[in-house]
Amino acid sequence: MTNENEQTKLDTTTGVTLFGSWNVRSCYRVTKRELIVRQLKRYRIQVAALTETKIPDSGVCVVNGYTFIYSGTPSQQISKSAHGAAVCLGPEASAAWKNSGAQWEAVSSRIVTARIECRPVPITIIAVYAPINPSNGVKNDIDTCDEFYKTLQATIDKTYKSDMIMIMGDFNVRVGVEQANTVGGTVDNHAIDKQNQNGQRLVDFCLFNSFIITNTFFPHKAVPQGTWMHPKTKQ
Incomplete structure (x- = not known):
């Protein structure tokens, strides 16, 4: 941390700063946001990406010391469709974000960004909630995914x-x-499934930008890796 005569910056070199993501399945009610904050405190997470927030419009709000930077569907266009992404910052990350200019952008109802001055380098966090995998032959679904990327x-x-x-x-x-054998360096051996259309889009996107899909680089139990099953096929 800096002394009191300097701007507060999130220092990732002197200790552990925890990042995480969570599909919250709506948090437009304040009580749900309070529950999220309690869990983030419990796990000591300072920077979290929240998805399927269903909070309309875009903006910034503070709940019990945690800053929610959110973007969703405009109020006048609200439907039952899932939407919304947010960056949630703990107290230290919130202070660093504010003192480095409070930069953020509501890109779309599925993408929101925030930039924090950190040591040793600044970080741009991009919270995303991608469309579901396209149904076979449904052009509208394919166009929605392509537009997202x-x-x-x-x-x-x-x-x-x-x-x-x-x-x-x-x-x-x-x-x-199998992608670990063809795009090694972007995908590693700790994936658990067969690639689908959205998987191909993500791999292509990462290859183009020299990114890696980090959760394939570390061993995890199957339960947190495969967090959703189709209600009919159970796959």
């Missing part, structure tokens, strides 16, 4: 080149172990 790429192109870019959230993808 087009917008995400445009967001990447606008970031500071010196920043560390962390994209967190729910990509609604399946990336297979």
Whole structure:
């Protein structure tokens, strides 16, 4: 940490700063946000990407010392469709974000960004909630996914080149172990499924930008890796 005569910056070199992501399945009610804050405190997470927030419009709010930077569907266009992404900052990260200019952008109802001055390098956090995998032959679903990745790429192109870019959230993808043999360095051996269309889109996006899919680089139990099953196929 800095002394009191300097701006507060999030220092990732002197201790452990925990990052995480969570599909919260709506948090437009304040009581749900309070529950989220309690869990983030419990796990000592300072920076979290929240998805499927269903909070309309975009803005910033503070709940019990945690800053929610959110973006969702405009109020006049609200439907039952899932939407919304947010970056949630703990007290230390909130102070660092505010003292480094409080930079953020509501890119779309599925993408929101925040930039924090950190040591040793600044970080741009991009919280995303990607569309579900397209149904076979449904052009509208395919166009929605393609538009999402087009917008995400445009967001990447606008970031500071010196920043560390962390994209967190729910990509609604399946990336297979077989990709570790063909795109090693981007995908590693700790995937658990067969790649689907969205998985191919994500791999192509990461290859183009020299990113890695980090959760394939570390061993995890199957339960947290495969967090959703189709109600009919159970896959």
